[in-house]
Amino acid sequence: MDLSEELLELLQENARYSTDDLARMTDADPETVEAEIERLESEGIIRGYQAVVDFEETERERVRAIVELNVTLDRETSYGDIAERIVQFPEVQELRLVSGDYDFDMEVEGDSMREVSHFISDKIAPIPEITQTVTHYHMDTYKTRGIVLGDHDEDDRLSVSP
Amino acid sequence: MTIEPSQRVETVPPSGIRRFFELAEEMDDIISLGVGEPDFSAPWAAREAAITSLELGKTSYTANRGRRELRELIAGDVDRRYDLEYDPDEEVLVTTGASEGVDLALRAVIDPGDTVAVVQPSYVSYVPGVIFAGGEPLPVPTTQETDFKLTTDALYDAGVEGADALVLCYPNNPTGATMTGSELEPIAEFAREHDLVVLSDEIYSELSYEHDHTSIATLPGMRERTIVFNGFSKAYAMTGLRLGYALGPPEAIGAMNRIHQYTMLSAPTTAQYAAIEALESCDDAVAEMRRQYDRRRRLVLSRFEEMGIECFPASGAFYAFPESPWDDGEAFAEALLEQEHVAVVPGTAFGEGGEGHLRVSYATGMDDLKEALDRIERFIS
Ligand SMILES: Cc1ncc(COP(=O)(O)O)c(C=O)c1O
Secondary structure (H helix, E strand, O other): HHHHHHHHHHHOOOOOOHHHHHHHHHHOHHHHHHHHHHHHHHHHHHHHHHHHHOOOOOOOEEEEEEEEEOOOOOOOOOOOHHHHOOOOOOOOOEEEEEEOOOOOEEEEEEHHHHHHHHHHHHHHOOOOEEEEEEEOOOOOOOEOEEEEEOOOOOOOOOOOOO | OOOOOOOHHHHOOOOEEEEHHHHOOOOOOOOEEEEEOOOOOOOOHHHHHHHHOOOHOOOOOOOOOHHHHHHHHHHHHHHHHHHHOOOOOOOEEEHHHHHHHHHHHHHOOOOOOOEEEEEEEEEEEHOOOOOOOOOOOEEEEHHHHHHHOHHHHHHHHOOHHHHOOOEEEOOOOOOHHOOOOOHOOOOHHHHHHHOOOOEOOOOOOOOEEEOOOOOOOHHOOOOOHEEEEEEEEEEEEEHHOOOOOEEHHHHHHHHHHHHHHHHOOOHHHHHHHHHHHHHOOHHHHHHHHHHHHEEEEEEHHHHHHHHHHOOOOEEOOOOOOOOOOOHHHHHHHHHHHHHOOOEEHHHHHHHOOOOOOEEEOOOOOOOHHHHHHHHHHHHHH
Protein backbone atom coordinates (compact mmCIF):
# COMPACT_ATOMS: atom_id res chain seq x y z
CA MET A 1 0.00 0.00 0.00
CA ASP A 2 1.53 3.33 -0.94
CA LEU A 3 1.51 6.38 1.29
CA SER A 4 -1.49 8.06 -0.31
CA GLU A 5 -3.66 4.96 -0.01
CA GLU A 6 -2.59 4.53 3.57
CA LEU A 7 -3.32 8.17 4.39
CA LEU A 8 -6.75 7.95 2.78
CA GLU A 9 -7.54 4.93 4.86
CA LEU A 10 -6.31 6.49 8.07
CA LEU A 11 -8.11 9.79 7.47
CA GLN A 12 -11.33 7.94 6.76
CA GLU A 13 -10.85 6.15 10.05
CA ASN A 14 -10.25 9.44 11.85
CA ALA A 15 -9.81 12.74 10.07
CA ARG A 16 -8.41 14.28 13.22
CA TYR A 17 -5.25 12.22 13.36
CA SER A 18 -2.50 14.79 13.64
CA THR A 19 0.13 15.03 10.94
CA ASP A 20 2.65 13.83 13.47
CA ASP A 21 0.64 10.74 14.33
CA LEU A 22 0.02 9.99 10.67
CA ALA A 23 3.75 10.25 10.11
CA ARG A 24 4.47 7.97 13.06
CA MET A 25 1.99 5.38 11.83
CA THR A 26 3.22 5.35 8.27
CA ASP A 27 6.92 5.79 8.93
CA ALA A 28 7.00 8.85 6.69
CA ASP A 29 8.19 12.24 7.82
CA PRO A 30 5.64 14.89 8.74
CA GLU A 31 6.53 17.17 5.81
CA THR A 32 5.90 14.34 3.35
CA VAL A 33 2.58 13.55 4.99
CA GLU A 34 1.55 17.19 4.93
CA ALA A 35 2.46 17.53 1.27
CA GLU A 36 0.67 14.34 0.32
CA ILE A 37 -2.52 15.42 2.07
CA GLU A 38 -2.35 18.80 0.35
CA ARG A 39 -2.03 17.03 -2.97
CA LEU A 40 -5.01 14.77 -2.21
CA GLU A 41 -7.05 17.82 -1.25
CA SER A 42 -6.05 19.94 -4.23
CA GLU A 43 -6.73 17.15 -6.68
CA GLY A 44 -10.20 16.78 -5.23
CA ILE A 45 -9.59 13.27 -3.94
CA ILE A 46 -10.23 14.39 -0.39
CA ARG A 47 -13.38 16.52 -0.55
CA GLY A 48 -13.78 17.46 3.05
CA TYR A 49 -13.68 16.40 6.67
CA GLN A 50 -16.75 15.95 8.83
CA ALA A 51 -17.61 14.69 12.27
CA VAL A 52 -19.88 11.67 12.63
CA VAL A 53 -22.48 12.92 15.11
CA ASP A 54 -24.89 10.80 17.07
CA PHE A 55 -27.76 13.28 17.41
CA GLU A 56 -29.48 10.99 19.89
CA GLU A 57 -26.82 12.04 22.36
CA THR A 58 -27.46 15.75 21.85
CA GLU A 59 -30.31 18.07 22.75
CA ARG A 60 -30.82 18.94 19.17
CA GLU A 61 -33.53 17.25 17.17
CA ARG A 62 -32.50 16.32 13.67
CA VAL A 63 -34.79 14.56 11.25
CA ARG A 64 -33.46 12.59 8.36
CA ALA A 65 -35.32 10.88 5.57
CA ILE A 66 -34.40 8.76 2.62
CA VAL A 67 -36.43 9.75 -0.41
CA GLU A 68 -36.81 7.57 -3.46
CA LEU A 69 -37.22 9.61 -6.60
CA ASN A 70 -38.54 8.46 -9.93
CA VAL A 71 -37.95 10.64 -12.96
CA THR A 72 -38.77 10.67 -16.63
CA LEU A 73 -36.17 11.81 -19.05
CA ASP A 74 -36.63 13.53 -22.35
CA ARG A 75 -34.20 14.25 -25.15
CA GLU A 76 -33.04 17.48 -23.57
CA THR A 77 -32.76 16.34 -19.98
CA SER A 78 -30.28 13.86 -18.53
CA TYR A 79 -30.01 12.39 -15.05
CA GLY A 80 -27.09 14.73 -14.56
CA ASP A 81 -29.24 17.77 -15.33
CA ILE A 82 -31.83 16.76 -12.77
CA ALA A 83 -29.17 15.96 -10.20
CA GLU A 84 -27.49 19.28 -10.74
CA ARG A 85 -30.69 21.01 -9.83
CA ILE A 86 -31.42 18.91 -6.75
CA VAL A 87 -27.95 19.15 -5.20
CA GLN A 88 -28.36 22.93 -4.96
CA PHE A 89 -30.76 22.54 -2.02
CA PRO A 90 -28.93 22.70 1.30
CA GLU A 91 -31.42 20.25 2.78
CA VAL A 92 -30.10 17.52 0.51
CA GLN A 93 -27.30 15.60 2.20
CA GLU A 94 -26.85 12.74 -0.22
CA LEU A 95 -27.93 12.13 -3.76
CA ARG A 96 -27.18 9.06 -5.80
CA LEU A 97 -28.36 7.59 -9.03
CA VAL A 98 -29.18 3.99 -8.28
CA SER A 99 -30.26 0.88 -10.11
CA GLY A 100 -33.55 -0.83 -9.31
CA ASP A 101 -37.11 0.27 -8.77
CA TYR A 102 -36.40 3.97 -8.60
CA ASP A 103 -33.84 6.34 -10.04
CA PHE A 104 -32.40 8.56 -7.33
CA ASP A 105 -31.78 7.88 -3.73
CA MET A 106 -31.81 11.15 -1.84
CA GLU A 107 -31.16 11.83 1.80
CA VAL A 108 -32.64 14.93 3.35
CA GLU A 109 -32.07 16.48 6.73
CA GLY A 110 -34.15 19.03 8.60
CA ASP A 111 -35.12 20.25 12.05
CA SER A 112 -38.53 18.63 12.05
CA MET A 113 -40.65 16.17 10.11
CA ARG A 114 -42.76 19.08 9.00
CA GLU A 115 -39.80 20.88 7.58
CA VAL A 116 -38.65 17.79 5.71
CA SER A 117 -42.16 17.07 4.38
CA HIS A 118 -42.59 20.62 3.20
CA PHE A 119 -39.24 20.58 1.52
CA ILE A 120 -40.17 17.49 -0.44
CA SER A 121 -43.63 18.65 -1.39
CA ASP A 122 -42.67 22.25 -2.14
CA LYS A 123 -39.24 21.92 -3.65
CA ILE A 124 -38.72 18.42 -4.95
CA ALA A 125 -42.08 17.09 -6.09
CA PRO A 126 -42.76 20.08 -8.36
CA ILE A 127 -39.62 19.51 -10.43
CA PRO A 128 -41.16 18.66 -13.79
CA GLU A 129 -39.17 15.49 -14.45
CA ILE A 130 -39.95 13.97 -11.09
CA THR A 131 -42.85 11.57 -11.35
CA GLN A 132 -42.88 10.06 -7.90
CA THR A 133 -41.38 10.46 -4.44
CA VAL A 134 -41.45 7.94 -1.61
CA THR A 135 -40.23 9.19 1.74
CA HIS A 136 -38.78 7.00 4.48
CA TYR A 137 -38.06 8.77 7.74
CA HIS A 138 -35.15 7.49 9.77
CA MET A 139 -36.54 6.13 13.01
CA ASP A 140 -33.25 5.19 14.61
CA THR A 141 -29.65 5.04 13.47
CA TYR A 142 -27.51 2.16 14.56
CA LYS A 143 -24.53 2.55 12.31
CA THR A 144 -23.45 5.34 10.05
CA ARG A 145 -20.41 5.68 7.84
CA GLY A 146 -18.97 2.54 9.34
CA ILE A 147 -19.33 3.78 12.90
CA VAL A 148 -21.64 1.99 15.30
CA LEU A 149 -23.78 4.39 17.33
CA GLY A 150 -25.54 3.88 20.61
CA ASP A 151 -24.02 1.97 23.49
CA HIS A 152 -20.37 2.71 23.79
CA ASP A 153 -18.45 -0.40 23.08
CA GLU A 154 -17.17 -1.80 26.33
CA ASP A 155 -13.86 -3.63 26.25
CA ASP A 156 -14.66 -6.67 28.33
CA ARG A 157 -11.24 -8.24 28.13
CA LEU A 158 -9.37 -8.63 31.40
CA SER A 159 -7.37 -5.50 32.06
CA VAL A 160 -4.16 -7.46 32.46
CA SER A 161 -3.63 -10.85 30.88
CA PRO A 162 -0.63 -12.99 30.02
CA MET B 1 -8.58 -31.67 57.39
CA THR B 2 -7.30 -29.07 55.00
CA ILE B 3 -6.21 -30.02 51.56
CA GLU B 4 -2.53 -29.36 51.15
CA PRO B 5 -1.43 -28.42 47.66
CA SER B 6 1.18 -30.76 46.23
CA GLN B 7 4.81 -29.75 46.39
CA ARG B 8 4.88 -29.08 42.68
CA VAL B 9 2.07 -26.60 43.03
CA GLU B 10 3.68 -25.04 46.09
CA THR B 11 6.92 -24.49 44.21
CA VAL B 12 5.28 -22.38 41.58
CA PRO B 13 4.90 -18.80 42.77
CA PRO B 14 1.76 -16.87 41.88
CA SER B 15 2.11 -15.16 38.55
CA GLY B 16 3.55 -11.64 38.57
CA ILE B 17 0.81 -10.78 36.13
CA ARG B 18 -1.80 -11.83 38.62
CA ARG B 19 -0.69 -9.25 41.16
CA PHE B 20 -0.88 -6.53 38.57
CA PHE B 21 -4.23 -7.72 37.40
CA GLU B 22 -5.55 -7.36 40.92
CA LEU B 23 -4.21 -3.84 41.23
CA ALA B 24 -5.75 -2.88 37.91
CA GLU B 25 -9.09 -4.48 38.70
CA GLU B 26 -9.51 -2.27 41.75
CA MET B 27 -9.66 0.72 39.49
CA ASP B 28 -12.23 1.70 36.98
CA ASP B 29 -11.63 3.94 34.07
CA ILE B 30 -8.21 2.61 33.27
CA ILE B 31 -6.69 2.32 29.84
CA SER B 32 -5.01 -1.01 29.72
CA LEU B 33 -1.89 -1.70 27.73
CA GLY B 34 -1.55 -4.83 29.78
CA VAL B 35 -3.69 -7.08 27.66
CA GLY B 36 -2.12 -10.12 26.03
CA GLU B 37 -4.84 -10.78 23.49
CA PRO B 38 -6.20 -9.13 20.35
CA ASP B 39 -8.72 -6.33 20.64
CA PHE B 40 -10.42 -7.57 17.49
CA SER B 41 -13.13 -10.20 17.40
CA ALA B 42 -12.66 -13.38 15.42
CA PRO B 43 -13.41 -12.89 11.72
CA TRP B 44 -17.13 -12.99 11.12
CA ALA B 45 -16.95 -16.02 8.82
CA ALA B 46 -15.28 -18.05 11.57
CA ARG B 47 -17.86 -16.97 14.14
CA GLU B 48 -20.64 -17.86 11.76
CA ALA B 49 -19.16 -21.29 11.15
CA ALA B 50 -19.14 -21.84 14.91
CA ILE B 51 -22.78 -20.79 15.15
CA THR B 52 -23.79 -22.95 12.23
CA SER B 53 -22.05 -25.96 13.71
CA LEU B 54 -24.09 -25.47 16.87
CA GLU B 55 -27.31 -25.09 14.93
CA LEU B 56 -26.55 -28.35 13.20
CA GLY B 57 -26.05 -29.94 16.57
CA LYS B 58 -22.33 -30.61 16.19
CA THR B 59 -21.78 -30.89 19.90
CA SER B 60 -20.04 -34.23 20.30
CA TYR B 61 -16.39 -35.01 20.93
CA THR B 62 -14.18 -35.19 17.89
CA ALA B 63 -11.32 -37.59 17.23
CA ASN B 64 -8.68 -37.18 19.93
CA ARG B 65 -6.28 -35.61 17.49
CA GLY B 66 -8.93 -33.24 16.17
CA ARG B 67 -11.20 -33.36 13.14
CA ARG B 68 -9.35 -34.81 10.16
CA GLU B 69 -10.51 -32.00 7.90
CA LEU B 70 -9.01 -29.47 10.29
CA ARG B 71 -5.74 -31.37 10.61
CA GLU B 72 -5.45 -31.47 6.84
CA LEU B 73 -6.09 -27.77 6.57
CA ILE B 74 -3.53 -27.06 9.28
CA ALA B 75 -0.94 -29.19 7.52
CA GLY B 76 -1.65 -27.42 4.23
CA ASP B 77 -1.53 -24.03 5.85
CA VAL B 78 1.77 -24.42 7.71
CA ASP B 79 3.30 -25.92 4.58
CA ARG B 80 2.22 -22.95 2.49
CA ARG B 81 3.15 -20.27 4.99
CA TYR B 82 6.15 -21.62 6.84
CA ASP B 83 7.42 -24.43 4.69
CA LEU B 84 6.64 -26.93 7.46
CA GLU B 85 5.60 -30.34 6.18
CA TYR B 86 3.63 -32.52 8.56
CA ASP B 87 1.43 -35.53 8.06
CA PRO B 88 -2.09 -34.67 9.25
CA ASP B 89 -2.62 -38.18 10.60
CA GLU B 90 0.49 -38.66 12.66
CA GLU B 91 2.19 -35.34 13.10
CA VAL B 92 -0.56 -32.87 13.88
CA LEU B 93 -2.43 -32.65 17.18
CA VAL B 94 -5.29 -30.21 17.69
CA THR B 95 -5.15 -28.88 21.24
CA THR B 96 -7.12 -26.69 23.59
CA GLY B 97 -5.06 -23.61 22.84
CA ALA B 98 -1.34 -23.60 22.24
CA SER B 99 -1.23 -23.68 26.04
CA GLU B 100 -2.34 -27.27 26.16
CA GLY B 101 0.18 -28.17 23.47
CA VAL B 102 3.06 -26.74 25.50
CA ASP B 103 1.90 -28.53 28.62
CA LEU B 104 1.48 -31.85 26.80
CA ALA B 105 4.86 -31.60 25.16
CA LEU B 106 6.59 -30.91 28.46
CA ARG B 107 4.85 -33.80 30.12
CA ALA B 108 5.41 -36.10 27.16
CA VAL B 109 9.15 -35.57 26.82
CA ILE B 110 10.40 -34.53 30.26
CA ASP B 111 11.41 -37.05 32.88
CA PRO B 112 11.70 -36.07 36.52
CA GLY B 113 14.87 -34.06 36.99
CA ASP B 114 15.38 -33.26 33.32
CA THR B 115 16.63 -29.78 32.68
CA VAL B 116 14.54 -27.56 30.47
CA ALA B 117 16.13 -24.33 29.33
CA VAL B 118 13.61 -21.50 29.01
CA VAL B 119 14.54 -18.40 27.05
CA GLN B 120 13.56 -15.33 29.06
CA PRO B 121 11.87 -12.91 29.27
CA SER B 122 9.16 -15.32 28.30
CA TYR B 123 5.50 -16.08 28.32
CA VAL B 124 4.54 -16.80 31.91
CA SER B 125 3.46 -20.43 31.47
CA TYR B 126 6.68 -22.14 30.48
CA VAL B 127 8.48 -22.26 33.81
CA PRO B 128 5.45 -23.47 35.76
CA GLY B 129 4.80 -25.96 32.94
CA VAL B 130 8.30 -27.37 33.37
CA ILE B 131 7.81 -27.67 37.11
CA PHE B 132 4.42 -29.34 36.79
CA ALA B 133 6.07 -31.82 34.42
CA GLY B 134 8.69 -32.58 37.06
CA GLY B 135 11.54 -30.90 35.19
CA GLU B 136 14.08 -28.36 36.34
CA PRO B 137 13.73 -24.99 34.64
CA LEU B 138 16.95 -23.32 33.55
CA PRO B 139 16.44 -19.66 32.70
CA VAL B 140 18.33 -18.34 29.67
CA PRO B 141 18.19 -14.56 29.91
CA THR B 142 18.23 -12.44 26.77
CA THR B 143 18.84 -8.74 26.90
CA GLN B 144 18.25 -5.53 25.04
CA GLU B 145 21.87 -5.59 23.79
CA THR B 146 20.96 -8.42 21.45
CA ASP B 147 17.48 -6.99 20.78
CA PHE B 148 16.17 -9.81 22.98
CA LYS B 149 17.18 -12.36 20.37
CA LEU B 150 18.63 -15.62 21.55
CA THR B 151 22.36 -16.06 20.94
CA THR B 152 24.67 -19.00 21.45
CA ASP B 153 26.57 -16.85 23.96
CA ALA B 154 23.43 -16.64 26.04
CA LEU B 155 23.03 -20.43 25.78
CA TYR B 156 26.61 -21.07 26.88
CA ASP B 157 26.44 -18.46 29.65
CA ALA B 158 23.37 -20.17 31.07
CA GLY B 159 24.94 -23.61 30.75
CA VAL B 160 22.40 -25.02 28.33
CA GLU B 161 24.94 -27.56 27.01
CA GLY B 162 23.79 -30.00 29.63
CA ALA B 163 20.06 -29.38 29.25
CA ASP B 164 17.56 -31.81 27.78
CA ALA B 165 15.18 -29.40 26.13
CA LEU B 166 14.95 -25.77 25.13
CA VAL B 167 11.77 -23.68 25.04
CA LEU B 168 11.75 -20.68 22.78
CA CYS B 169 9.14 -18.31 21.45
CA TYR B 170 9.58 -16.00 18.47
CA PRO B 171 7.90 -13.64 17.81
CA ASN B 172 8.14 -13.22 21.54
CA ASN B 173 5.76 -12.38 24.30
CA PRO B 174 6.66 -10.07 26.14
CA THR B 175 9.47 -8.45 24.17
CA GLY B 176 8.09 -8.38 20.63
CA ALA B 177 11.45 -9.70 19.41
CA THR B 178 11.58 -11.87 16.29
CA MET B 179 14.36 -13.99 14.84
CA THR B 180 15.20 -14.44 11.18
CA GLY B 181 16.24 -17.72 9.64
CA SER B 182 19.90 -16.82 9.68
CA GLU B 183 19.72 -15.76 13.30
CA LEU B 184 18.13 -19.09 14.19
CA GLU B 185 20.82 -21.11 12.41
CA PRO B 186 23.43 -21.01 15.18
CA ILE B 187 20.72 -21.87 17.70
CA ALA B 188 19.78 -24.88 15.61
CA GLU B 189 23.42 -25.89 15.39
CA PHE B 190 23.70 -25.65 19.16
CA ALA B 191 20.60 -27.79 19.59
CA ARG B 192 21.97 -30.46 17.24
CA GLU B 193 25.38 -30.41 18.82
CA HIS B 194 24.02 -30.78 22.34
CA ASP B 195 21.13 -33.02 21.41
CA LEU B 196 18.35 -30.79 22.69
CA VAL B 197 14.66 -31.20 22.12
CA VAL B 198 13.33 -27.81 21.01
CA LEU B 199 9.85 -26.66 21.96
CA SER B 200 9.07 -23.73 19.70
CA ASP B 201 6.04 -21.63 20.51
CA GLU B 202 5.17 -19.84 17.28
CA ILE B 203 1.71 -18.60 18.20
CA TYR B 204 2.64 -15.11 16.98
CA SER B 205 4.07 -16.32 13.65
CA GLU B 206 1.53 -14.34 11.64
CA LEU B 207 2.43 -11.18 13.51
CA SER B 208 5.94 -10.62 12.23
CA TYR B 209 6.27 -7.15 10.71
CA GLU B 210 9.78 -6.78 9.41
CA HIS B 211 10.40 -10.13 7.76
CA ASP B 212 8.60 -13.38 7.07
CA HIS B 213 8.40 -15.82 9.91
CA THR B 214 10.89 -18.69 9.94
CA SER B 215 10.26 -21.76 12.03
CA ILE B 216 13.33 -23.31 13.59
CA ALA B 217 11.88 -26.71 12.62
CA THR B 218 12.65 -25.98 8.97
CA LEU B 219 16.41 -25.73 9.58
CA PRO B 220 18.55 -28.75 8.74
CA GLY B 221 18.35 -31.55 11.26
CA MET B 222 15.73 -29.74 13.32
CA ARG B 223 12.49 -31.32 12.25
CA GLU B 224 13.12 -34.52 14.17
CA ARG B 225 13.97 -32.71 17.41
CA THR B 226 11.41 -29.91 17.38
CA ILE B 227 7.81 -29.62 18.49
CA VAL B 228 6.09 -26.53 17.10
CA PHE B 229 3.09 -24.88 18.77
CA ASN B 230 0.70 -22.60 17.07
CA GLY B 231 -2.97 -21.77 17.16
CA PHE B 232 -5.83 -19.49 16.43
CA SER B 233 -5.75 -17.21 19.46
CA LYS B 234 -3.56 -14.45 18.15
CA ALA B 235 -3.68 -14.45 14.35
CA TYR B 236 -7.43 -15.04 14.21
CA ALA B 237 -8.34 -13.27 17.44
CA MET B 238 -9.93 -16.47 18.77
CA THR B 239 -8.48 -16.55 22.30
CA GLY B 240 -11.75 -17.49 23.96
CA LEU B 241 -12.40 -20.34 21.57
CA ARG B 242 -9.36 -22.13 22.97
CA LEU B 243 -7.89 -23.75 19.91
CA GLY B 244 -4.31 -24.50 19.03
CA TYR B 245 -2.17 -27.24 17.54
CA ALA B 246 1.14 -28.97 17.92
CA LEU B 247 3.33 -30.24 15.10
CA GLY B 248 6.13 -32.72 15.50
CA PRO B 249 7.54 -36.11 14.62
CA PRO B 250 5.09 -39.01 15.08
CA GLU B 251 6.67 -40.30 18.32
CA ALA B 252 6.37 -36.91 19.99
CA ILE B 253 2.85 -36.21 18.80
CA GLY B 254 1.86 -39.78 19.62
CA ALA B 255 3.16 -39.41 23.17
CA MET B 256 1.40 -36.09 23.56
CA ASN B 257 -1.81 -37.58 22.25
CA ARG B 258 -1.57 -40.33 24.83
CA ILE B 259 -1.84 -37.71 27.57
CA HIS B 260 -4.33 -35.60 25.63
CA GLN B 261 -6.74 -38.50 25.10
CA TYR B 262 -7.01 -39.05 28.84
CA THR B 263 -6.96 -35.47 30.03
CA MET B 264 -8.75 -33.48 27.36
CA LEU B 265 -10.23 -36.14 25.06
CA SER B 266 -10.49 -33.61 22.28
CA ALA B 267 -10.29 -29.88 21.73
CA PRO B 268 -13.57 -27.91 21.70
CA THR B 269 -15.69 -29.03 18.77
CA THR B 270 -17.33 -25.68 18.07
CA ALA B 271 -13.93 -24.05 17.96
CA GLN B 272 -12.71 -26.65 15.50
CA TYR B 273 -15.48 -25.67 13.10
CA ALA B 274 -14.56 -22.02 13.50
CA ALA B 275 -10.92 -22.88 12.85
CA ILE B 276 -11.75 -24.76 9.66
CA GLU B 277 -13.48 -21.69 8.33
CA ALA B 278 -10.68 -19.44 9.56
CA LEU B 279 -8.15 -21.41 7.56
CA GLU B 280 -10.35 -21.62 4.53
CA SER B 281 -11.46 -18.05 4.18
CA CYS B 282 -9.97 -15.60 6.63
CA ASP B 283 -6.54 -14.73 5.22
CA ASP B 284 -7.69 -11.22 4.40
CA ALA B 285 -8.95 -10.61 7.90
CA VAL B 286 -5.60 -11.70 9.31
CA ALA B 287 -3.74 -9.43 6.90
CA GLU B 288 -5.95 -6.52 7.89
CA MET B 289 -5.39 -7.06 11.62
CA ARG B 290 -1.66 -7.33 11.02
CA ARG B 291 -1.73 -4.01 9.19
CA GLN B 292 -3.54 -2.35 12.06
CA TYR B 293 -1.09 -3.72 14.62
CA ASP B 294 1.82 -2.61 12.50
CA ARG B 295 0.57 0.99 12.42
CA ARG B 296 0.15 0.98 16.15
CA ARG B 297 3.57 -0.57 16.60
CA ARG B 298 5.17 2.21 14.60
CA LEU B 299 3.23 4.81 16.54
CA VAL B 300 4.25 3.34 19.88
CA LEU B 301 7.92 2.98 18.98
CA SER B 302 8.23 6.50 17.66
CA ARG B 303 6.35 8.00 20.57
CA PHE B 304 8.72 6.25 22.99
CA GLU B 305 11.68 7.50 21.03
CA GLU B 306 10.36 11.06 21.19
CA MET B 307 9.72 10.74 24.92
CA GLY B 308 13.29 9.59 25.40
CA ILE B 309 12.14 6.14 26.52
CA GLU B 310 14.65 3.60 25.28
CA CYS B 311 12.98 0.82 23.32
CA PHE B 312 14.56 -1.63 20.92
CA PRO B 313 12.66 -1.96 17.64
CA ALA B 314 10.20 -4.69 18.52
CA SER B 315 9.23 -6.41 15.29
CA GLY B 316 6.63 -9.01 16.18
CA ALA B 317 3.58 -9.99 18.26
CA PHE B 318 1.74 -6.94 19.66
CA TYR B 319 4.09 -5.89 22.39
CA ALA B 320 6.76 -3.29 22.88
CA PHE B 321 9.25 -3.82 25.69
CA PRO B 322 10.71 -0.43 26.56
CA GLU B 323 13.09 0.29 29.37
CA SER B 324 11.28 1.57 32.40
CA PRO B 325 11.88 5.30 32.89
CA TRP B 326 12.60 4.44 36.52
CA ASP B 327 15.13 1.75 37.44
CA ASP B 328 12.43 -0.06 39.32
CA GLY B 329 9.95 -1.11 36.66
CA GLU B 330 7.45 -2.44 39.16
CA ALA B 331 7.38 0.82 41.07
CA PHE B 332 6.97 2.70 37.83
CA ALA B 333 4.12 0.52 36.60
CA GLU B 334 2.37 0.82 39.92
CA ALA B 335 2.71 4.60 40.06
CA LEU B 336 1.60 4.93 36.45
CA LEU B 337 -1.47 2.87 37.21
CA GLU B 338 -2.28 4.85 40.33
CA GLN B 339 -1.73 8.32 38.96
CA GLU B 340 -2.58 8.08 35.30
CA HIS B 341 -4.75 4.99 35.27
CA VAL B 342 -2.69 3.34 32.58
CA ALA B 343 -1.88 -0.34 33.05
CA VAL B 344 1.36 -1.82 31.73
CA VAL B 345 3.01 -4.97 33.01
CA PRO B 346 6.44 -4.83 34.65
CA GLY B 347 9.03 -6.93 32.86
CA THR B 348 9.85 -8.85 36.03
CA ALA B 349 6.62 -10.79 35.56
CA PHE B 350 8.31 -12.52 32.63
CA GLY B 351 11.46 -13.74 34.30
CA GLU B 352 15.13 -12.99 33.96
CA GLY B 353 16.11 -10.20 31.66
CA GLY B 354 12.80 -8.48 32.24
CA GLU B 355 13.97 -6.25 35.10
CA GLY B 356 13.83 -2.56 34.37
CA HIS B 357 11.47 -3.08 31.45
CA LEU B 358 7.76 -2.79 30.81
CA ARG B 359 5.51 -4.80 28.56
CA VAL B 360 3.31 -2.45 26.61
CA SER B 361 0.64 -4.16 24.55
CA TYR B 362 -0.68 -2.30 21.54
CA ALA B 363 -3.62 -4.65 21.10
CA THR B 364 -5.87 -1.72 21.83
CA GLY B 365 -7.75 0.80 19.68
CA MET B 366 -5.84 3.76 18.30
CA ASP B 367 -7.74 6.35 20.38
CA ASP B 368 -7.03 4.62 23.66
CA LEU B 369 -3.49 3.91 22.63
CA LYS B 370 -2.83 7.55 21.85
CA GLU B 371 -4.45 8.67 25.07
CA ALA B 372 -2.41 6.18 27.08
CA LEU B 373 0.81 7.35 25.43
CA ASP B 374 -0.09 10.96 26.18
CA ARG B 375 -0.63 10.03 29.79
CA ILE B 376 2.70 8.22 29.96
CA GLU B 377 4.39 11.26 28.49
CA ARG B 378 2.70 13.54 31.00
CA PHE B 379 3.63 11.18 33.82
CA ILE B 380 7.33 11.13 33.07
CA SER B 381 7.77 14.81 32.34
C1 LIG C 1 3.66 -16.93 23.74
C2 LIG C 1 2.30 -17.43 24.02
N1 LIG C 1 2.04 -18.74 23.90
C3 LIG C 1 0.82 -19.23 24.15
C4 LIG C 1 -0.22 -18.41 24.55
C5 LIG C 1 -1.55 -19.02 24.82
O1 LIG C 1 -2.16 -19.33 23.62
P1 LIG C 1 -3.53 -20.12 23.56
O2 LIG C 1 -4.62 -19.12 23.72
O3 LIG C 1 -3.51 -20.71 22.18
O4 LIG C 1 -3.51 -21.13 24.62
C6 LIG C 1 0.01 -17.04 24.69
C7 LIG C 1 -1.07 -16.14 25.15
O5 LIG C 1 -0.85 -15.05 25.57
C8 LIG C 1 1.29 -16.54 24.40
O6 LIG C 1 1.55 -15.24 24.52
